Amino acid sequence: MNDARIRILLIEDNPGDARLIERMLEQAQGFVYELTWVDNLTDGIVHLQAKSTDVLLLDLGLPESSGLKTLQLLLERVPGVPTLVVLSGLSDENIAVQAVQSGAQDYLVKGHVDTALLVRSIRYAIERSQAKQALRQANDELERRVVERTAELANTIVALHAEIAERKQAEERIRYMANHDALTGLPNRELLQDRLTQAIAFAHRNRAQVAVLFIGLDYFKHINDSLGHKIGDRLLQMVATRLQECLREGDSVARSGDDVYVLCLPLLAGVGDAAIVAQQALDALNRTFLVDGNELHASASIGISLYPDDGADVEALMRAADTAMNHAKEHERGRYHFFTQALNRAAQQRLALENKFRQALAKSEFVLHYQPQVDMANGTIFSCEALLRWRQQGAAPISCPDFISIAEESGLILPLGEWLLREACRQLKQWQDAGHPELRIAVNLSARQFYQPHFHDMVVAILKETGLAATSLELEITESLLLQHSDDVVDILNRLSRMGVQLTVDDFGTGYSSLAYLQRFPVHALKIDQSFVRKIGHDRNATALVTAIIAMANSLDLNVLAEGVETKQQADFLLSHGCQIAQGFYYSEAIPADSFIRLLKR
Template identity: 40%
Template sequence: MSDEEELPQGTATILLVDDNPVDLLVVCKQFKRAGYRVVVAREAEEAIERAGFVQPDLILLDVVLPQSSGFELCRRLKATASTQDIPVIFITALTDVSDKVSAFEAGGVDYITKPFQIGEVLARVNTQLSLRAMQQLLNARNQQLQQQLSEQRLQREELEYRATHDMLTELPNRALFMDRLTHAIERARRNQSQLAVLFIDLDKFKIINDTLGHGAGDELLQSVAERLRSCARKSDTLGRLGGDEFVVLAENTSAVADIETLIERLSSKLVEPVLLAGLMHSVTCSIGISLYPRDGETAETLLKHADLAMFQAKDRGRNAYRFFEASMQETLNRRVSLERQLHEAFDRDEFVLYYQPQIDLRNGRICSLEALVRWQSPNEGLVLPGHFVPLAEESRLILALGEWVLRSACLQLQRWLNRGVPVVPVAINLAAAQFADPTLDQLLKGALVESELDARYLELELTESMSMSDPEVSLAMMHRLKEIGVSLAIDDFGTGFSNLSYVRRFPVDKLKIDRTFVEGMISNPQDNSIVLSVIRLAHSLGLKAVAEGVETEGQVRLLAEGGCDMFQGHQFRPALAAPDIEDLLQRQVCVSPDLLARPFQLRTVLLVEDEPQVANSFRRMVRNHDIHVIAVEGPAQAYEVLAQQDIGVVVSDYRMPREDGIQFLSNVKRLYPNSIRILMTGHVDRGTLENTINQAEAFRFIAKPWYSDQVIATLEQAFQRYDYLSRAGGVSESLGM
């Protein structure tokens, strides 16, 4: 039989290694008849090559071969991984017992001496092939068993991993973290050392999850986990308890400073912007810390106390950390009680709407109202929204509360209309979860139908961050709301991350300037520039600008001068109950026209001086020169006076608390560039004064103690300069004033 002849699949292959042609011919012929495939090799190297290539089921090997013995060849075959398991039967004329021993030592399984009976050879070959087949079957079964055991072990390990780890972040879960914390407490007890538990909660995660979707929320959680890994110490244990709650176990923390260093590292890493839904977002965190053994001796107690401290950090305005204090338990008890009462408040109908007027800065009339929810608690009294709305958001009551506000405002408006009250539109704030609800437009339609209210009386306010969380989704919802007929406003404008290309496309009617900028606009040039820029932006887009949180007359006058359309704030009225608002509407109460303009005070000096005797002396000095003096004790009062009226000359002392005269005059230069600024001091060196004048922070300076004639002359020069600039249409940058 040739090497290439085709045989049925499964036919056993025998490699015959012999250099005797007669033996080869006889054996080949008989084995072919027996149904075997036979491959022949005549010397050792050829046998090695063919054995590796053919992978025979059995080898018949002569001991005496050219250039090598059969024993050596057998040893080589057994030393090779691919052929070491192939059984070898020696066929040889050697009959010495020592040769047989050598054959078995070399790895042979049988030894047949020549001359032989072919029947005997076939019988022995069949026996070895059967034994090999059995061994292969056993090996296969053993491998299968090992594989099954390995798979079971992997499955068990996978189940154990899933039972002890959070699958989203691959951090230890609560069970594993608590186990490790328990062991860490035992070590700390033996070593008399301290450990810390840090409870980390992301700020405003629910807003991101609600507005951007759960996919973006999961991406944020994974990013947080990676950042925690990157800045935690090797000895620290991290964990995720669920939601946006993470924990860190820090062992061997000998000092509070060590913990604060770790917190600073964690906080600064977490606040780095992360890309979510195509936009960059910065996320802060609130951290609570408990210490062993000071704050507890069990894992459960330490974790609970760290959690309490975290809530205190959130109550402090978020993006903060707090160490546990015993008094926090009382605060938690009150919070739990408040949340329980909040659930009951819906059944008891304890919520009430207050309304804050918005004033038209062109005529001083009430042009709209903002509805603000209050909780009339039988235990706590009138509770402001800042104390219970965050609780409502956390407990998912915010949707029910938002629906109640919407329906109640609509019904109140219709009641006023039915009684003939000259109503104005009412604005309602939407929570992030409300705006993310795809059925918001249907809810709005239902409230309008139920109250039989015309949609033109309703305005919805969306925060800037809420609108920009997913601009395309926001845009689609806004158009659906506008089709109903309500107007829209973007609230807290300037505090988020607006993309102006989207703001231009949003079908809104108003931009509401955040109160933080309004508060600083009379004293902070940057805030003033932001307010004026938002007003100009709104007008360029065909929108109205509304200023929030207006508290002073100066703010009102600057806003009116800057072209702002409307304002709201305590300067006119705080939020009032419905009967009080109805009274204002019926009586057509409005702001005095005098409040809407900054009058000019002829030959008036604003004197900023904190020493009363100096201010009185200054008044006496100028009283016979037709100069009016308004004296204030510091910059805060001076900014308000400047906002209320147009002052020609400002004289400021150098040494004042909180803000020196040069900084004050520098701000005045940027806020009111036409005012002529004079520095009065006896403490600044001449070089500083000359630089101040050269940089146009001050027009002149008055030295203390002064000479009356020189002061009067300086003031007259200042008035002349002011008159010139007023006639010329204002100061230019080239003048440096």
Template identity: 35%
Template sequence: MTFSHMAMDRPLRILILEDTPTDAELAQRELRKAAMVFVAECVETRETFLKALDTWQPDIVLADYKLPHFDGLTALELLRQRSPDLPFVFVSGTMGEEFAIETLHRGASDYVLKGHLSKLGPAVVRALKVAETQYRHRLAEQDLFKSRQMLRTVLDTVPQRVFWKDLASIYLGCNQPFAIDYGFASPADLIGKTDFDLVSFELARRWRAEDQQIMANGQPHLDIEESYTKADGGQGWRVLCKAPLRDQQGQVTAILCTYEDITARKASEARARYLVYHDGLTELPNHLLASDRLQQAMAYADRESSKVALLFLDLDNFKTINDSLGHTVGDKLLCEVATRLGQCVRDTDTVSRQGGDEFLIVVPALHDSDASAPVLDKLLQSIHLPMVIDGHELSTSVSIGIAVYPDDGQDFESLMKKADTAMYQAKDAGGNTYCFFDKQMNDDVLENLRMRSGLGHALERDEFVLHYQPQIDLNSGALVGVEALIRWQHPTLGLVPPARFIPVAEETTMIVEIGEWVMIQACRQVAIWHRAGYSKISIAVNLSAIQFQRGDLEDTVKRALAQSGLEPSLLELELTESILIRNTENILTTVRQLKQLGVMLSIDDFGTGYSSLSYLKRFNVDKLKIDQSFIRHLATDPNDAAIVRAVVQMAHSLGLRTIAEGVEDESLLNDLRAFHCDEAQGYYFARPMPAQEMTQFLIAAQTSRL
């Protein structure tokens, strides 16, 4: 039960505790004389009194002192337990003055003797006003308490430290985090102390000087960053703000200070600055710092007439390790490599990680290029030693490319490109070695780039042409087939042979589109010759391993046969041994699908790869093409002659035909006939020629035997 203020839109509710109805009526009459608007409820027992308090909720209680079964003091105690502010006025005829004062001490609002009821109206008004004031005061105290509790909670939970001092720099208070920072259990323990009790004499004197300056000029000091010693002895950083506190007259009476510990932020900023120039995994200098170190080394080399070696390192089998054992093992391996690299170089050298499994080393102050050889050997040996990572014994190696300043370039980017080029040469040499850059490498790179750029548009610009080389039956001398050989009519380089652009086409997988174009054009051309009445010659087309891996080869062959109308048996697909030995089951499936189409299959450059009799059986080939490296010295090298004779005999025993390539003179032709080789092609018969010239060759071949 709470007391509400007097300003109400209803009659005043008065609870009267009186056992004499006449006295109750007299009291009400006096209140009406005082112009009060009210309703009254009269009770005379404890039970009815409590019930009225709960259900009727009066605004004031008027009570007699003595009743037959109840008394006013007990009623007052019961009321104060429920409502500390509700007005309670004694109205009695027997209460003495001394006892009346006692009732006031116990919480009564006032008392009126029944013989002086004219004073009841003013007493009621006075009691209501006092109760209203007490009620408001209590609400204000509650609000103040809540505000103080909220402020204390905020002060003790915010990350900022808050404290305030008087004009003598004596601590008046602080929040809990500040107290803990300086080794105090609670803020109360700090009150009355000075800075000299907390920090060193010099620091305390500086803080007091700052306080006095703020007191003197009344200006705050904001966002002051400073280092400080924590209670545990550790060093930290904080940002400090101090501001004056003023009284109603505007005079400075105290100083409010706050600070926030920014040690973690400072550490993060320092780490961020560090990572601008360092690799986060290995802690080595990164690309940016390596560039700066190289610039310094080049400047030194210019002054001392010395050289600088830039080493580009790439692990040889890191991807296999990373993919099979996971990135955690891969990262630990890179860290171990970084450690070993650092152990192999001088303090003046710079080891840098570029990303992935690539590293750079700047080796300054060299008298000549060969002076880097000892560190290169050391690097190769160190990285090649086994490494135990998470229980796995791992073996790896490194390929190193070297570019030298000023011989190979004048700036970081050019030297890095050339070192990268040399590194790939080391890779091509089998890895675990190093290679110095030379001009021919650069020419090869530029050539490769030129090929890549041109190949991207060669098909759409119709720059490819097919040349055809005749294939002759050695028994009859008849022309039995032609091999389609692609040429690139480059707009500036002229006619480019396949050896220059096919490897690039395979690197970029453009060989799939180019191979499809060759297949369709070759089938179309030989079908034209057939319809023109020339003999039923076959057409041989070379296939790349990439076409098996990336292209839909079976669909390409079907489309070429359908568009040209060529009989499948007159299309011969030349496979290299390297195609047959990789991913054998998938290759075998594709080869069987091609054989089901009715095309012929031959093994190109037989004897130069990993020759195996088993795949001759499994892949159901029709012909072996003996590589020209065995044919060229057939007449002068007994070993070549023995190899050719053995290949022909083996092929015939397996039911396969043989064809020799690179036949350039009649003596070779005679030897091949003596070995019973079935077919031959080469410059002795004709060089590869465009379709128009091949047409003329076909006309001549109809009337003669070669």
């Protein structure tokens, strides 16, 4: 199946969601597929009846039919097609469970899917459907053979016993395949839910507690993208082994998602037991993994929910543990966190905001504002930074920090980032043609954008499309991206630099600042973080750090830019110590394009 072209039908009425699925599939390495998209159930049924289809991605929220009726109607008309149902949010997971019981192979939740999970789910759906078909065929064949052998061997039922034993062994093998993860051999989501249901029933009868631990690997995607899926898969197998070593008698571990594992602790004496197991799991995963000569670090964030405090059924407990895990990832990676109702409310609010964000992208509600970058020696505006704003009707534009993390986690940062880069280049070219040929522009770049396939080709295409020279573009990257130290990172940065694109390390001083990576990578400038600039003259350590960064940059022949300059005293200090470039409210806030051009003319 890995080499054959997989024929996929997507029934989805939202063009934005359909395009997101298409982009994810385009990014999958080594995944050969043919995607057909229709936006209604009727056309989907016609396609399935006319053409062979390996797997179906079905949105349960279609205008002409919704919920389980959509799935039931389709399976009545076109039975036997491996089906993945697509939910609008986590609150619909109870419908998904019923959908799986009604004939779907698995389900996905919009906004909680990345490329690796999508591809694995598609392959799993096909494999599980094939396993069920194989079981039916095996039953039919064995029944036929039993009848034939019974007639032939009427005086010998010894042979019949052998046939029955063979049949049972085949059934056991297929049943195991249907209930276990193909990569790690751990129980899959269905078997986990069954075990958790039994644990809850036992706890209810005995007034006991059950703990559910969601364990999400930190930065696994970076390992997968930089070293390849083969090493990523091997790491997932080794993680499964280490987690099994942490289990007590009666505990079980399953693999729920691409890099998510779930522990079920049914015999819980108290909350302390859950904390002990969680810490043992963290300690086990903090040890270095040696995979094909690579030393890897796979720390994890763990979310914990408890029965009956955090939920009375399987879905509620898993949702609570997932919420707690996401909170840990956002605020305190490498630790465990218990679920609270406050976390649940925050998760619901975040989901609502994510849905609004998705709609905003479809409605083109995002705009760019531009903050000038100034040569402090003569007051000249020579460049600007393009900053994203969300313009909602009847409200002031919302700045990036309030929603960019949602874009990162949902995967929407990829289409949004591409739009931002194209719009910034288009606007700059327009200004250059209007009489400002020397003006440049800076664009922030997230690690997820950088690691997307063909990122370099996308930059080249946008520059060609807009007619902007590469030397007019500056990309701001983070220290964490440079610290990956992979050959792919070096190669992409070198290719961009050779084109003429300038590379700036953003928020310098807040991460793991190091001369080593400044010498290895083609960095052109350092940007001093505003948290240090604001403390100039007030905080001795911050003032000394700013002075040291400027001196280091000058010694390495790097440009240095200070952001967040708000007072004349700060500007004078920076200029007197060798920093000539600045941006901040002292010069101008980030302003719309029409205001920026007026500022240029003044």
